[in-house]
Amino acid sequence: MMRILAFAGFLLLIMIGCKGPRQIQTVIAKKDTAVVTVVKAPEVDSAAIKDAILEKVHFNDISFNHFFAKLKIDFTDSKGKNTNATAFIRMRKDSLMWVSITGALGIEGFRVLIKPDSVFVMDKLEKTIAIRTVDYLQDVVKLPVNFQILQDIIIGNPVYFPRNITSFKTNGSQLMALSVGEYFKHLITLDTTNNMVMNSKLDDVDELRNRTCNISFADYANIQNRWFSNKREITVTEKTKLDVQLEFKQVAFDEPQTFPFNIPKNYQRK
DSSP: OHHHHHHHHHHHHTTOOOOOOOOOSSOOOOOSSSOOOOOOOOOOOOHHHHHHHHHHHTTTOOOOSEEEEEEEEEEEOTTOOEEEEEEEEEEETTTEEEEEEEOTTSOEEEEEEEETTEEEEEETTTTEEEEEEHHHHHHHHTSOOOHHHHHHHHHTOOOSOOSOEEEEEEETTEEEEEEEOSSEEEEEEEETTTTEEEEEEEEESSTTTOOEEEEEEEEEEESSSOEEEEEEEEEEESSSEEEEEEEEEEEEESOOOOOOOOOOTTOEEO
């Protein structure tokens, strides 16, 4: 049961987009280990500067009523074992999220339905159904998520980037800004020519955990007047390392969706 919910939650949370001549105070470079590179620089102390950076970070935020996506997932664990899967995602703003996960042979393994207050996970291979609260999903994935954050993660809107911006750096066509919140230090890199998110890096404020999530974004396309990253590479490092590649094959906005989730009578409750 825990494995199923963790995989479903991880699938949702890894789509984070889980988007002035001062210097970055703490820049944590891309890494395969827990080594941290620190660059000293003055802190940001101007409200106007912070507001301007926040406006850039959220400049390309995506709004929607309905959303559909088909994507390919390439997952490599700490032992080098590779797993491929295809996911179908359907969403209705502030109301429903539906995920179907199929394996390499095209056989549907899991179907997940998420409401603002509950999570339903159907294991079609084991013929079981689990019903939990959204708080339980938060406990499984160890991140402070709610329904709105989950939807923003999938769409690609920046999350965990509060107004508490401590420093920033401009370097040619790039803007790097560091925000420190209750749970994470979030270093975000933007392309200043269009304010597209190029890289997003989350590190635990709690240094004892030393957990890092690094996400790069590529292959932006204008889909129905919304800029969407079709390719994302994610590396999660804590005690072990996980590498994930996401490639969106189909994306559509504001086309009415259905959310089929009929539970067979022979499925066991877990």
